Amino acid sequence: MIKRYKQSILYWIEKEELSPSEFTFVPKGIKTLITHKQTNLSFQFIEEPMTTDSFAIAYSTFLVPDQLLPGPKDYLPFHLTVPWFQGWLTREVALAIEELSMPDPFLQFSSDIHSTTIGNISAQETSSFTPAEKTAYKESIDKFHKELLNHFEIDNDLKEKVVSEMKYLKESVDRLNKRDWQAVAMKIFYDIGVGITANLILSGVTGAVTTISPKIIELAQRIFAIAPTTLH
Numbered sequence: 729m730i731k732r733y734k735q736s737i738l739y740w741i742e743k744e745e746l747s748p749s750e751f752t753f754v755p756k757g758i759k760t761l762i763t764h765k766q767t768n769l770s771f772q773f774i775e776e777p778m779t780t781d782s783f784a785i786a787y788s789t790f791l792v793p794d795q796l797l798p799g800p801k802d803y804l805p806f807h808l809t810v811p812w813f814q815g816w817l818t819r820e821v822a823l824a825i826e827e828l829s830m831p832d833p834f835l836q837f838s839s840d841i842h843s844t845t846i847g848n849i850s851a852q853e854t855s856s857f858t859p860a861e862k863t864a865y866k867e868s869i870d871k872f873h874k875e876l877l878n879h880f881e882i883d884n885d886l887k888e889k890v891v892s893e894m895k896y897l898k899e900s901v902d903r904l905n906k907r908d909w910q911a912v913a914m915k916i917f918y919d920i921g922v923g924i925t926a927n928l929i930l931s932g933v934t935g936a937v938t939t940i941s942p943k944i945i946e947l948a949q950r951i952f953a954i955a956p957t958t959l960h
Contacts (some may be wrong), residue, residue: 767824853906
């Protein structure tokens, strides 16, 4: 590849607010392989034999990172390969960088919520709820339900699930001991959190995804803190 085209490649990398130092450039005969180091995605220019101005292209993608997929069947003038290279940077490389840099919200939610207790219930508490405690916890469940709907965007399908889960949670206060009820409650909160997070991801609100776990935990702790303190 002639130097003028190499300079053009560096220009487009920098135009996408990336640094050439983030890439490796490996020329080998008529082939020039450009690899983004962090994501290991590659774009290859293949010169048409006996020319310096026409190229075939191949590239790996976010979904197929370990294979170079062929571009157009015909050789293209270099200036027509530029949109392909630019698109590879803006779509495939950018998406892979974003994915690598984001924490997994499902794993974070699971870790946080399973290390949290509700109200004054300890992990070893196996006694049943007293009548006063049953009343207080059922009231807290109703309040949690209301606050959940006020604080988070929940679609109709998930709303129906929340109604069913809250009803089940209230009924469980009457028949489960405190430790087992808390385990059921945390599982329900986890499932609701996963549903809300999934809806955010599908709607493209990636920036708010990682805040769902602590917000739901904080909401549960705040509401259930009003329960009686005669649990130990």
